[in-house]
Amino acid sequence: MRRTRQGGTDLEQTIIEETLSRIESKIERLIEHAGSSYPDHAGPDGIYKFRQADWWTSGFFPGMLWILYDLTGRERFKAAAWGRDADIAGWFGRPTVELNHDVGFQFLPTAVIKHTLTGDGEALRHGLTAANFLASRFHPAGGFIRAWNLGPDGQPRPGWAIVDCLMNLPLLFWASGVSGDPRYKQMAVIHADTILKHGLREDGSVSHICSFDPESGHFIETLGGQGAAPDSAWSRGTAWALYGYALVYRATGESRYLHAAKRAAHYFLAALPEDGVPYWDFRLVRREGEPRDTSAAVIAASGLLELAESVPDPERRLYEDASKRLLRVLTGAWTTWNDDSHQALLTGATGNRPLGHHVDFSLIFGDYFYLEAFAKLAGWKHRIF
Ligand code: GLY
Numbered sequence: 475m476r477r478t479r480q481g482g483t484d485l486e487q488t489i490i491e492e493t494l495s496r497i498e499s500k501i502e503r504l505i506e507h508a509g510s511s512y513p514d515h516a517g518p519d520g521i522y523k524f525r526q527a528d529w530w531t532s533g534f535f536p537g538m539l540w541i542l543y544d545l546t547g548r549e550r551f552k553a554a555a556w557g558r559d560a561d562i563a564g565w566f567g568r569p570t571v572e573l574n575h576d577v578g579f580q581f582l583p584t585a586v587i588k589h590t591l592t593g594d595g596e597a598l599r600h601g602l603t604a605a606n607f608l609a610s611r612f613h614p615a616g617g618f619i620r621a622w623n624l625g626p627d628g629q630p631r632p633g634w635a636i637v638d639c640l641m642n643l644p645l646l647f648w649a650s651g652v653s654g655d656p657r658y659k660q661m662a663v664i665h666a667d668t669i670l671k672h673g674l675r676e677d678g679s680v681s682h683i684c685s686f687d688p689e690s691g692h693f694i695e696t697l698g699g700q701g702a703a704p705d706s707a708w709s710r711g712t713a714w715a716l717y718g719y720a721l722v723y724r725a726t727g728e729s730r731y732l733h734a735a736k737r738a739a740h741y742f743l744a745a746l747p748e749d750g751v752p753y754w755d756f757r758l759v760r761r762e763g764e765p766r767d768t769s770a771a772v773i774a775a776s777g778l779l780e781l782a783e784s785v786p787d788p789e790r791r792l793y794e795d796a797s798k799r800l801l802r803v804l805t806g807a808w809t810t811w812n813d814d815s816h817q818a819l820l821t822g823a824t825g826n827r828p829l830g831h832h833v834d835f836s837l838i839f840g841d842y843f844y845l846e847a848f849a850k851l852a853g854w855k856h857r858i859f
Contacts, residue, residue: 520816530576537583578642605649615691640718678741679707717777769840
């Protein structure tokens with residue numbers, strides 16, 4: 475590592491640098507395996523399988539490459555990340571039902587960070603194209619950004635909004651910043667308020683899906699989605715809310731979003747089992763035999779560091795310590811350092827338990843947020859989300 479925080483004195487500094495070196499080695503090997511493909515998930519064999527660039531996770535591997543480039547200055551990471559924004563943007567001109575509200579997850583870690591780090595004009599254009607696409611999904615009567623194109627049954631669901639979409643809002647905030655057009659930011663704030671009203675519960679847990687009448691925009695009900703039930707508490711959704719509202723607070727300075735992020739954080743931390751690794755849902759009737767979700771833990775860990783940046787001491791310390799506790803537990807028991815042939819960083823992530831997709835797997839977004847959290851602890855100053 476070339477550029478790490480100078481003068482860190484606490485015990486963790488060695489662990490942070492060691493972990494980043496291990497991540498760097500694993501990702502160098504993954505570059506060879508991936509070529510120009512998009513790693514998505516790895517099962518027990520530890521070999522990453524690929525998805526097309528239109529799939530919502532396509533930004534995470536490039537995002538890891540850009541973070542490593544920014545931390546180390548090594549051209550190898552930049553070269554492997556360079557063409558990804560054009561690759562994903564190519565799908566705007568092709569038939570696909572996959573491009574949806576998640577273009578933030580795809581273009582913030584590719585076009586936007588590339589433009590930030592290199593000033594590349596084509597990356598700026600791709601980022602703005604993606605922001606326009608995201609803005610085109612805004613539902614004016616309901617005040618939300620439409621989720622997905624089809625529901626799990628293959629039917630269109632124009633009245634659905636989801637909590638995860640909070641993480642895509644930084645694309646709209648960025649677009650307002652670079653274009654000087656406040657409408658992107660206005661849409662982001664309206665979506666954040668709608669989810670605040672209907673998706674984030676008083677206790678800080680979340681509903682995954684909020685369903686609205688697509689004609690009138692009136693709220694109908696909440697749905698379980700990737701959680702166990704409409705009134706359960708999908709752990710990754712809670713982590714998305716924690717991190718997402720911390721980001722909306724950073725962009726707006728409005729205290730209601732800081733309070734929302736804190737509520738989600740406090741629920742997440744209070745609901746953790748004794749060993750500190752979340753089950754895929756915090757309100758399971760029976761936990762026996764149910765999988766964990768390490769991706770929820772790392773999203774929360776990185777989000778807690780964002781929250782820590784937003785508050786003064788001694789509160790800052792509280793959130794930073796909670797983040798480090800999560801990272802320590804994961805690094806101790808859920809990493810693959812003892813297996814060179816395992817291409818992922820973390821095991822024990824759960825993609826979609828109700829549909830039985832990628833249960834107890836390695837997922838590229840889990841690996842991304844693990845690296846992102848350690849990069850923040852090492853003093854990485856740029857931000858992707
Ligand atoms: N699409 C976001 C998630 O599965 O968490």
